[in-house]
Amino acid sequence: MANIKDIAKIAGVSVTTVSRVLNNHPYVSKEKKEAVLQAMEEYNYQRNINAVHLSKGKTFLIGVVIPFTNHPYFGLLVEGIAKEAVKYNYKLVLFQTNYEVVREIEALEMLQHKQIDALIICSRSCGWDLIDEYLEYGPIIFCEDSRGRNVSSTFIDHYKCFYNALEYLYDKGHRKIGYCVGRKSGTNSRQREKAYRDFLDKEHLSFDPDYIFYECLKFEDGVKVVQQLTRMDNPPTALLVTSDIVAAGMITYCKEKGILIPDDLAIMGFDNQPVAKIMHITTLEIPLVEIGEKLFLQALDSRSNSHEEINVKLIERQTV
Amino acid sequence: MANIKDIAKIAGVSVTTVSRVLNNHPYVSKEKKEAVLQAMEEYNYQRNINAVHLSKGKTFLIGVVIPFTNHPYFGLLVEGIAKEAVKYNYKLVLFQTNYEVVREIEALEMLQHKQIDALIICSRSCGWDLIDEYLEYGPIIFCEDSRGRNVSSTFIDHYKCFYNALEYLYDKGHRKIGYCVGRKSGTNSRQREKAYRDFLDKEHLSFDPDYIFYECLKFEDGVKVVQQLTRMDNPPTALLVTSDIVAAGMITYCKEKGILIPDDLAIMGFDNQPVAKIMHITTLEIPLVEIGEKLFLQALDSRSNSHEEINVKLIERQTV
DNA sequence: GTAATTTATGAAACGCGTATCATAGCAAGA
DNA sequence: TCTTGCTATGATACGCGTTTCATAAATTAC
Incomplete structure (x- = not known):
């Protein structure tokens, strides 16, 4: 050749x-x-593009860390990142981590070895101490509130969101409110738990650990939650469900079991996925594609750090 | 440094x-x-890994072309590929194409420029003539029957599958059988259509183009199909639905509308996704993770071409 | 004891495109 | 006419790790 x-x-x-x-x-x-x-x-x-990369010291590849590819939340986020990447002639290297730290380290090491020009971490398991070790090698961007840190981020204020959503349910008359999240630990989950506890304190409601459901990621996880609910003596009357697809699973199963929505159980979804519209789910619209786009642009701008807060919008439909 | x-x-x-x-x-x-x-x-x-790449002439990156990341079918396929890639210390570059040929070309060009060592095409829009132009630059692996071509592939015999599934429904007494696929064109869809037509011929049933539904990829697409069915004078009594998640959408909506399954409408799903188990969907189990693993191994073996046919398994549950 | 290996080490070429610097011709402005 | 400044082109260094080849010393083999 x-x-x-x-x-x-x-x-x-x-x-x-x-x-x-x-x-x-x-x-x-x-x-x-x-x-x-x-x-x-x-x-x-x-x-020979490798010679170009060596010479230029960059690869036009951006790493994207996500726990799961086949999840609508991350799917939309990646869509947004990819959309912007195309414009700037960048390609993406996707790291599906399943929330395993070793996988996250792999991504960080690719940044360290200059195999990618920047790394966007959409959700992580590892701690900040590990991240800090790799900051010197290139920009690392986060999809979580990381103000105060030496990185860029585009994020939702999950504390505020959750608090507002709880107030909304409270105003609708609910006093037994629970919620479902993807995992127990994680920045977002902690923020949400804090909002939940603060809200309960404010309204003088008691905290029941059984009102919190973890590992809710897929349609079938929603089914499982409802199954748990039916076994409870004193189940919640309303749930915040941090993924519409999980909410869809819950609603489907409720219909099967004759549980009336919103009368027996009010459900507020998150993300405003297409399924939410079809199933008339009241939900918080999170502009994931837009967030993805912003994340990419922050990844490109290696010199300055910035933090962008994105606002959500309540979409009222028929499940609350 | x-x-x-x-x-x-x-x-x-x-x-x-x-x-x-x-x-x-x-x-x-x-x-x-x-x-x-x-x-x-x-x-x-x-x-400096770029120097290594230049020197070695390879990058330890494998490209994966998929139309959508947030679809359970491709999600599982990628999972299988990724699983094997980790073992061999390879990383994946995902190309989400949305079935746009330009995106497919981007992937092929990365192969041409040696930015990836091989390319796995899980589903494509482009023609073989385009593929052929890039074969000289590195291995291209397909998840479709490409026997007779100078490439490797791991595939399902969709003709056989579909034919068998149709016979199964026929044996259950159905004479008005339709099906739903992801898209009109595409190798798999063509094979399925051929099986469908051959089957109708054999059983002396007439062909009704309205019994075929395209663009069925997501939960909400299933809902749309049922909406169409309700408007038909002479709707099918059974459907092959090439994605469990679409079948799930159909079933959910049927329940809402009082359409009895399998009495009013029999539904056979595909893939045996987790949702199929939960919703008791009769389905064809396709070992997508295993297929992904094999695809990766074929990508590694650049010298020899091979073709592996993967068999599916009927899982009988309650929707047929 | 000499030949054949094995171990250990380095110089230099190689993979290949980009960036800097130097050079030279030619045109526009003073 | 002389100075700038732009156009055009090439030699060379540079980015940096791998690999081949040559050499020397230390073992093992017969």
Whole structure:
């Protein structure tokens, strides 16, 4: 396979001139440019991108850390990142971590080794101490409130969101309110728990650990939650469900079991996924695609750190 | 940032020796190895992976082309690929194409430019003529029957599957059978249509184009299909639905509308996703994770082409 | 005891495109 | 006419790790 040197020789020019042609540098005469292009054509020249990367010190790859690819929340987030990446001619390397720290480290190491130019962490298991070790190697962007840290982030204020949603349910008359989240630990979950406890305190409601449901990620997890509810002596009358698809599972199963929504159980979903519209789920619209886009742009801007808070919108439908 | 030359100088050895230490080559004395390691430690040496890539001519990246990331079918497929990739220390570059040919070309070009070592195409829009242009640059692996072509593949015989499934429904007494697929064109859809038509011919049943539903990918698409059914004068009594999640949508909506399953409408799903179990969907189990694993291994083996057919298993539950 | 291996080490070439610097011709402005 | 400044081109260094080849010393083999 021909390289730039071969092309230069064949076209009777220097490698510099060939490089100029490759990069559309203006200072190349028409004749030489022609000759170079023809030589490239003739020998089916392919620029070795690894040499470019070595020379330029960047790869036009951006790493994206997500726990699951087949989850609508992360699906939309990635969609947003990808949308913007295309514009800037960047490609994405997806790291599906299943919340395993070793996988997160793999991603961080790729940043360290300059195999990716930046890393977007949409959700993580590892601690900040680990992150800090890798900050020197390139930009790391977060989809969680990381104000006060030396990184960029685009985030939802989950504390505020949750608090407002709880107040909304309270105003609708609910006093036994529970919630479902994806996992127990994690920044977002902690913020939500804090909001939940603060809210309970304010309204002088008692805290019941059984009102919190973890590991709610998929349609079938919603079914499981309802199954648990039916076994409870004093089940909640309303639930905040942090994924519409889980809410959809709950509603489906409730219908099967004759549990009336919202009368027996009020459900507020999150994300405003398409399924929410179809199933008339009252939900908090989170502009995930937009968040993804912003995350990407922050990843590109390696010099300055910024923090963007994104607002959510309540979509009132028929499940509360 | 220190490079291999600096480390060599500091440790008082040649770059070759440093390289040997980096690659665990046996012929390095204990003392020199120590010295090198210490120098690396002290200067926080990071091997420039792009230089390695340039030198080795490979990147340990494998491209994966999928139309959608947030779809359970492709989610599981990618899971299988990723599972195997980890073992071999490869990373994946995911190309979400939305079935746009330009995106597929992007992936092919990354192969051409040696930015990825191989490309796995799980589903495509482009034609074989385009693929053929890129075959010379590296292995391209397919998740569709591509026997007779100069590539590797792991696939389901969708013709056989569909035909068998149709016979199963026929044996259950159904004479008005329709089906739902993801998209109209595409290798799999064509195979299925052929099976459908051949089956109708064999059983002397007439072909009704309204019995075929396209663009069925998500939960909400299932809802739409049922809505269409209710508007039909002579709707099918049984449907093959090529995704459990779509079947789940159909069943959910049927329940809402009082359509009895399987009496009014029999539904056979595909994939045996978790949702199929929960909703008691009769389905064809497709071992997607296993297929993903095999695809990856084929991608690694660049010299020989192979074709593996994967068998499916009927899981009888309550929707047929 | 000499030949054949094995161990240990380094110089230099290689993979390949980009960036800097130097050079030279030519045109516009003073 | 002389100075700038732009156009055009190439030599060379650079980014950096791997690999080949050569050499020397230390073992093992016969």
